[in-house]
Amino acid sequence: MTEIKKAYPDIKNSFIFTKNGTIITGDQETDEKTMNNVRETFENLKEKTKTIGNLKSFHITAKNGKLTLSKIKDMHLLLATSKNADKNHIYSITHVIIPTILKTLETFAPTHLQSPPTKKLIVDTLSGFFAGDSVQIDAEILRDWTKNNDPRARVKATLTKEQNTQESINNVKIETFGGNSTLCKVKEINDDKLKGKNMIRIPEKLCKSLEINKGDLVKVKPAL
Amino acid sequence: MLAKNSKTDDTENDIEKLQEKLQDIKDQEGIIGYILRGPKSASIDLKDPTKIIDYAILSSTTFDASRNMTEALQMGEVDTILVESEETKLLSMNINNHRLSIFMEKSVDHNKLYKNLK
Numbered sequence: 482m483t484e485i486k487k488a489y490p491d492i493k494n495s496f497i498f499t500k501n502g503t504i505i506t507g508d509q510e511t512d513e514k515t516m517n518n519v520r521e522t523f524e525n526l527k528e529k530t531k532t533i534g535n536l537k538s539f540h541i542t543a544k545n546g547k548l549t550l551s552k553i554k555d556m557h558l559l560l561a562t563s564k565n566a567d568k569n570h571i572y573s574i575t576h577v578i579i580p581t582i583l584k585t586l587e588t589f590a591p592t593h594l595q596s597p598p599t600k601k602l603i604v605d606t607l608s609g610f611f612a613g614d615s616v617q618i619d620a621e622i623l624r625d626w627t628k629n630n631d632p633r634a635r636v637k638a639t640l641t642k643e644q645n646t647q648e649s650i651n652n653v654k655i656e657t658f659g660g661n662s663t664l665c666k667v668k669e670i671n672d673d674k675l676k677g678k679n680m681i682r683i684p685e686k687l688c689k690s691l692e693i694n695k696g697d698l699v700k701v702k703p704a705l
Numbered sequence: 706m707l708a709k710n711s712k713t714d715d716t717e718n719d720i721e722k723l724q725e726k727l728q729d730i731k732d733q734e735g736i737i738g739y740i741l742r743g744p745k746s747a748s749i750d751l752k753d754p755t756k757i758i759d760y761a762i763l764s765s766t767t768f769d770a771s772r773n774m775t776e777a778l779q780m781g782e783v784d785t786i787l788v789e790s791e792e793t794k795l796l797s798m799n800i801n802n803h804r805l806s807i808f809m810e811k812s813v814d815h816n817k818l819y820k821n822l823k
Contacts (some may be wrong), residue, residue: 544781
């Protein structure tokens, strides 16, 4: 974005965010607070716009400049320019340059990390007074899940050279092969003897409601 | 006092002229309707009256969102706003202390409407 800004001095602010609200990248002069403020306002507007269909673009002409918010695949690009900015330049940035760069970066981002995070784990029951309501999973699996597999996050990491990780996993979704599922809190397995055995320890009460027994296989994925 | 009255009369005349223009515009092909909101009154003319509330909320949110964004990015007062969805467009602008929103089909030339109204 900084390079585009250099090439087109009429651009005052520019940043890209996903439909989920994650800011992927922006020029160096626009602070994060401003980006978040604009993004939140836009999210609210986008919701109300459903009245007339899915929002494609949003333009403001103001006293000191123009603002263009356009949709690129499942992302949004904001460009704030001076009032005299060339319409054709804005169009080529929003419709040609940025989409091409994003497509290229997605190609560069490694694909071997794209495997779905769902794990098949063997059920072990947790019983007793201190069983609680959390399930227990190997710390290694939880660490693996914190590596962000979203291609956009990988593009962001490529652009910003930041580590591609997300916040720790606090909840998981358990799905049985019988079709039952639930969302519950997760902790690391605390019993050393049970570590590294591809196991999920589930409180007895939860096993009953999911209609599963010790030794059954279940599908588990992080709930973010 | 006289000057003030004269100014008020001018504004009222301008709004009357604007409403006349809007009457012509609403009959044009592809126009879905409009909402004109002043400090004390509002006039709404939509082809589908069941959508009045939704469109009024959208119009109001559009103005508020634009003000927030232009303030955050220090762009000064809002002149015009264009919201484009897959099928429909919304052109909003401030005219003589009135907030005007015109809803139209995508094929309508909104620049032509803007030039006619400003």
